[in-house]
Amino acid sequence: METITKNSSLNIQKIRQDFPILFQKVNGKLLVYLDSGATAQKPRQVIDAISCYYQSQNANIHRGVHQLSQEITVAYENARVTVQKHLNATLPQEIIFTSGTTESINLVANSFGKKYVKSGDEIIVSEMEHHSNILPWQILCEEKGAVLKVIPINENGELIINEFKKLLSNKTKIVAVTHISNTLGTINPVRKIIALAHEKNIPVLIDGAQAVPHMKVDVQALDADFYCFSGHKLFGPTGVGILYGKEKWLSEMPPYKVGGGTIKTVSFEKTEYADLPLKFEAGTPHIEGGIGLAAAINYVNEIGLENIGTYEFELLEYATLKLAAIEGLRIIGTAKEKAPVISFVIEEVHPLDIGIILDKQGIAVRTGHHCTQPLMEHYGIPGTIRASLVFYNTKEEIDALVNGIQKAIKMLK
């Protein structure tokens, strides 16, 4: 991987230097990491921020009078403001730190569901959702006697908006859809989806886990009611995530998990809960996670999400062209609007076998159903091989993938 990808304004070789793990050898080969959709690698700036936290900043936040506690409280709250500005949220208290997208969705399903959903109501999700954006709603529906409605997709893997319109009714309490499909790479028209739901005063939750690493998200421009993402897919630490919620919803919703930090006063007769955002942040939070996430956001903003988008589109086009030329290979997910996520199957070969042979060549991809079993059922396949690309990937790595697949096919057939 010595040659330099030059076609874009980004200096990819210089950017790669920020990611120490990319210089590791796997099975004797230089790592080709094409699984950033599962979790992205971390730049030195994030690793340093976490290391610095433990070496010189560690204290508990929000409760100490001592210097360290006060300093880290300020740093943690600044991290919240970094997220707020990045998403263009109106207020810092609209940013809730969670453990990840999964917890963010569970929080809304539990808390919003407890207050607003009752028997006979309907909740809309889509056929391309990750299990994390199906199961919390399914459980809520079972508990409340509500009904889960599903927006279908067309053969390209795009949501059928006309069908969505038909599903919206005065029984609909919330719509929960993904911004970008983790399996298909489809970029959904979330702005339109939100506008359509809002015509009937229905709030919308967007699962942004796969979107935030690739594009600038403006929650005000989208007019999203809730927007969720994970730190680790945005080049930040694992175990930290964000729930953005409009203040009007969050302030009315009851606490989800309770404990230290979520209260104003407690007695055995009556507890008064804290204001936002602390109402939703029980217990000692993932402090270094918040600090690391802010470092990751600053990092991508320094490179510029617009530059990232331009370069990643180049990668996607190159990879699509090269992969489609492999005999017997079929790309699953051919939406017009796509992120650099490419799922595919190969005739007469199991995805797992391809994944194993690629791994032996130092190439990391994801195989399986990608936690989207209903989608696999739609396409009638057991799983796919998925290459998910980000800005630290190169065209040379795509060439390595193509060669690796050809070798695997030769061995397996």
Add this chain to the structure above:
Amino acid sequence: MSISEIENEIVEEFELFGNDWEGKYEHLIDLGKHLPLIDKKYKTDDRLIKGCQSKVWLHSELINEKVVFTADSDAIITKGIIALMIRSISGLTADAIINAQFEFINKIGLIEHLSPTRSNGLVSMIKQMKLDALAYKVQS
């Protein structure tokens, strides 16, 4: 042959490949392709061991006090490893199967396929093989 003799034979067979992963996996794929087919009537949902990614079907019979296994999978490398396991324990007594450790899998450098993260159904298959053996032992 005893279980340890069979295991040693497999280890020697794989030692020939040294560090040549390609040769090793080609051999494994070949073993997978030649795994005797499971009788179609046993390839049913109730005999399916669901891995997260690949499927495994397992059938056992007690013939002359010996447990005989047949199996299949939809993934060929999984099938190759199944072929090795069946070769090491099929036709042994229930007791021998209950005590089998499958250490040769580690010795031939394929232990990663038995880690729980591989989700290929093999860990569950071993468990099912031992449960079957235990059931035959209790019956006899």
